[in-house]
Amino acid sequence: MRRRATLAGVAVSVLLILAIVLGSRLLRDFDSALLPYAVATVFLAFGVAYRYTVWVSAPGARRLFKQGWGAFFSAGNFRRAPTALPRMIATYLGFQKFLGARSHARWAAHQLIFWGCVLAALITFPLTWGWFTFTSSTGSGPGYEMRIWGFKILGFDALNVVGWLMFHGLDIAAVLVIPGASYFLWRRMKDRGAITGQRFAYDLVPLIALIVISVTGLLLTFSSIFLHGGGYEFLAILHMVSVVFTLIYIPFGKFFHIVQRPAAVGMQLFKYTARRKGEPAATAGAVTGAAAAAGAPGEVSADGLLGCRRCGRPIDTAPYVENLQGTMRDLKLDFDEWAEYCPRCKRVLRGTAYLTHVKKGFK
Structure with missing residues (x-):
């Protein structure tokens, strides 16, 4: 598995170097001053490919990966629900509505960080790789041309609104990231629940890194406009070090969930399309095989939801429960039949077992 992961990392890194x-x-369009950033992105590509390969090799992730891509490439699913995938991408990746159910403040802060980082990545990576450039069309400005892979995309005046947005996109990203990261950093300093389980390297370093990158980036603009370049070289080195460190840190820290998050869309699509089919009877037989042997199998509703073996309340789609049970069997967890009970009934059964087998011993 480690050998496969290493080969995957090397292959992705070589492909990125060729693409650069x-x-x-x-x-010809590569800026040598950005070489440290480009090298960091190559290490990032290796780390992401390596860890993703290791992650997907685990039984649970492998099943999730397989079912998600199966649902994505299914022509039948596309015919039944052609808008499902775009809506789920917008819901789970873009606007992340599931966070709003926990806290509106956390959702807003997460959105600021997310869109700020997306904007920064869309600008920084192509510039670092030399994929697009800004060149003066008149020699001394203010007319500029934006070129992608050497082809002119548009021309603009550096002194108008479009020009300002072009040259200050990273400043806008920094303004978005700073309040979002600061809120989560403040919360981790004040919230008792967060303090109890947090780890400095895993939970605090990512937030500090985002703030340092954003603040140093804004200070570079401040130096060039108001200080006539005073302290620019020191700030540029500090900014470069913080960015390079963060890029290398991404595959091995909390930021790796950015790479994992699309898998959640695949699983939600898998569950949604299974529910839309409305004909899971064949699958239900496999799902409730253990229950049938006990004489009280759960029933599957018309919309594909499997009912709890004890109370009949819907748990989840039958294919999803089957997938979960398969993962538990792969991990040699000998209680996969418990996946067919709702959370409330699990608590009741545990309490009953305690009264029967543990409490009895104290009489």
């Missing part, structure tokens, strides 16, 4: 060379027109 070809996309920058054999390095």
Whole structure:
């Protein structure tokens, strides 16, 4: 598994290097001052491919990965629900509505960080790789051209609104990230629940890194506009070190959930399409095989939801429960039949077992 992960990391890194060379027109558009950033992205590509391969090799993640991509490439699912995938991408990846159910403040802060980082990545990575450039069309400005892979995309005036947005996109991203990261940092300093389980390297370092990157980036703009470049070199090095460190840290820290999050969309699509089919009877037989042997199998409703073996309340889609039971069997967890009970009934059965087998011994 480690050998496969290493080979995957090397392959992705080589592909990225080739893309940088070809996309920058054999390095003609590559800015040597950005070399440390480019090298960091190559390490990032290796780390993400390596850890993702290791993650997908685990039984649970492998099943989730397989079922998610199966639902994604299913022509039948697309015919039944053509808008399901775009809606789930917007819900789970874009606007992350599931966070709003926990706290509106946490949702707003997470949105600020998410869109700020997305904007920064869309600007930084292509510039670092030499994929697009800004060149003066008149020699001294203010007319500029934006070129992607050497092809002119648009021309703009650096002194108008479009020009300001072009050259200050990273500043806008920093303004979005700072309040979002600061809120979560404040919360981790004040919330007792967060303090109890947090780890400095895993929970606090990512937030501190985002704030340092954003603040140093804004200070670079402040130095160039108001200080006539005073302290610019020191700030540039500090900013570069913070960015490089964060890029290398992403695959091995909390930021890795950015790479894992799309898998949640695949699983939600798998559950949604299974519910839409409305004909899970064949699957239900496999799901409730253990229950049938006990004489009290759960029933599957018309919309594909499997009922609790004890109270009949819907648990989840039958294929999803089957997938969960398969993962538990792969992990040699010998209580996969418990997946067919709702959370309330699990608590009741545990309490009953305690009264019968444990409390009895104290009489």
